Amino acid sequence: MAVGLPSSAPSSGPIQLEEAFFDPCAARARRLDARMRERLAESVRYVASQAAPHLEVPAASLASFLERLERGPVSPHAFAAYYDWVLALDADDLGEAAQRLDELLAAPAAEEGPRILVLGDPARDRDANRIRRHVDTDPEQPLEILPPPPGLAASGREWIEAALARLDAGHPALAAEIRALVREVVLARGSDAPDAWRFDGASSFMLWGAVVLNAAEHSTRLEAVQALAHESAHNLLFGLAADGPLVSNDDAERFASPLRVDPRPIDGIFHATFVTARMHQALARLREAGALDAGERAEAEHALAASATLFAQGVATLDRHARFTPLGGACLAGARAYMQRGAW
């Protein structure tokens, strides 16, 4: 069954409900990435045609960019620059739009990831500033991300590399999906201001393929494993929902979330609940594979119990309040079946 069939379906077709299964799958991740690139190409062609009477659109650069998009993965900055371009046009700021279009068309191809990068100074580094802007979008909930000091960045990199190695050994399907979905892990830190909110990580639809991790919040290998499972699962849901939403609730509605202390839209609670199940599975599979030492097994037991509790809280809220689309219903059914299986 197709979900949200677009008027001009791309060659790879719309999202199928059969693709909303829970277990990690690198082949599906690559299909979702291809779809996202196709959607981006369609929209770039459309917006360029609309903008052409008002803005110079360099045909050769546009053709070259579209060819890169068709050939394979591109930098998350391509998606972010696209949104910058569209929103500048919507604001009727043609100078800004021209600059953003230049940045969009210059976005490079990317290898499968993840590259582990350190956030630069958003005040001086254009890429860092773009990442900052696209994770700090909610005026009701400002999120300041800052460059981590070198020592923190180095330890963060070590934890992420160790976590990926552990997943390669103990849960290779998730490791492969992460490598197919996530092009860049950007290490950052949060603000020390007393009224600032602490964050573990952030993912943005507008930065498809990038995740931001707080290098100060992941100080064990298993915390890094869970962070990767968590943020990559957000990206999986972004890709699955590229054709349409997971829930049809009004996003102004707010409910208690298992992973946030502030009330969130149902879509956010859906994401939180799903990614909690993925975090649980990551640890459970490592434990089953005998990939944990004694200290890690104790840490995993505690985290598994916490994830199970948080998942149950999230599902209870969703069951009471969510209006699932067929896609959302299928995604949650897979997560629920995994958590109810009890084999872990």
Next chain:
Amino acid sequence: MSASNGSTKSKQGHKVPLDWSRLLGFDQACAAGPDGGSGAPRVRLARVGVKVGAKPGLKPNTSS
């Protein structure tokens, strides 16, 4: 590259027309249905397009 008319604004009444339903992800952002307003999809994308995670009970930095 520069704007074709050399200004930072399009001619009055000729803002680039965009059909939000043809923009990547805006149908996801507009779960309740796009209302055609130029500001609403932007706000909705900001609300549902970004996911920030944290350990429950650990934020904000101060609990006082």
